[in-house]
Amino acid sequence: MSPFVVKALQLLLSLSLLIVLHELGHFIPAKIFKTRVEKFFLFFDVKFALFKKKIGETVYGIGWLPLGGYVKISGMIDESMDKEQMAQEPQPWEFRSKPAWQRLIIMLGGVTVNIIVGFFIYSMILYFYGRDITTNEDMPRGFAVAQEFKEFGFQDGDKILQVNGEPLEDVTDINRLLFLTDVQTVTVQHQNFQTETISLPEDIGSEMFDKDVIRPFEIIRQPILDTVVADLPAAKAGLLKGDKIIAVNGKQVTYWHDFTNEIDNNKNTESTVVISRNNIIDTLSVTPNEDGVIGIQNFARDIGETKIKYSFGEAITGGIGYGYRTLKNYVAQFKYVFTAKGATQVGGFGAIGNLFPDAWNWVSFWETTALISIILAFMNILPIPALDGGHVMFLLYEMVSGRKPNDKFMEYAQMVGFFILIALVLFANGNDIYRWLFGS
Structure with missing residues (x-):
């Protein structure tokens, strides 16, 4: 299907x-x-x-x-x-x-x-499936940082210790917090193990939106394919699970974000991808579809997750809290609709449909619902x-x-x-x- x-x-x-x-x-x-x-x-x-x-x-x-x-x-x-x-x-x-x-x-x-x-x-x-979070211990290589945020003092390999003086249960929440809430300071640990507290502009969320930097922090992952969705461009091009990306469009790929950034920058054109499969080097060509998607996912072997289990009472309070934050975040970002750029990003049934995964997954279905x-x-x-x-x-x-x-x-x-x-x-x-x- x-x-x-x-x-x-x-x-x-x-x-x-x-x-x-x-x-x-x-x-x-x-x-x-x-x-x-x-x-x-x-x-x-x-x-x-x-x-x-x-x-x-x-x-x-x-x-x-x-x-x-x-x-x-x-x-x-x-x-x-x-x-x-x-x-x-x-x-x-x-x-x-x-x-x-x-x-x-x-x-x-x-x-x-x-x-x-x-x-x-x-x-x-939360009650039936629990919640998977990512801690600093789960991502030994730290975050890859967008160039726009390196200007503030962040570095590739940083680990997030605190936001506004408070630790994060899930460090991947950093992007959402920056975009939707009032983040004044972020404390990080650099690769040299030195800690630094970095101050941010008051309008950091608007600045991210204007520059289209919605995810300035990406987990550093190895460039190994875990999932290749059938009938999408990557599968049609011949990419397979387990392939390691070596280069794309002549540029060396060291980490996963090197690859995705290059594909995102060439959404409307064909990209040449060099892979290693069973120690054999091969070159393939792939062109994103009309949605800018090629249909691959990556879950690097050196990245883990921490599972949190909930009792029934904890699940009820946790679900209400999560739902409230979801509503609060949506209301917070609604203001961007009234900008020229935001108006062009308003979507209808197509955009809503793209919230769902390509393959049927009941947990994802209920989360999206x-x-x-x-x-x-x-x-x-x-x-x-x-x-x-x-x-x-x-x-x-x-x-x-x-x-x-x-x-x-x-x-x-x-x-x-x-x-x-x-x-x-x-x-x-x-x-x-x-x-x-x-x-x-």
């Missing part, structure tokens, strides 16, 4: 699960408050549905347009724009007849479920009409001011929000298509 199909299936399964759970977050409190739910759909049923069945007062179904899902709640101005219903006298079972606090709970239900699902998945991963669930929670709570956050914004206004926005205003706001969402979807997926066509 091709990597594209594997990713597409994982994306479809993940989104279907999260959409149904999100809509259940609205459906359940609506039922608790005796509010009629007319439809519960996975995907949109524009003109027709692939499947539908009425049970009680609700029609359950699957639409043909996989851009989300919805519950249609009686007496609510939503994407259905049911003006005929809204023109009639309010009924006791309608959304508009319920107290503002009940309507607020109904609208917050989807986001709440997405947060809970993300935290729960992370907790179960948890991440998407948390992202959906944040995106849905944005104060944009037509999103849950837009409804919440107007409800909070009503609760504070004591005045309910009139139906005509809500209809116009809903239409504006709908067109904003359509524009964002087209823009994001347009970026995916552009990157696919031009490989950037």
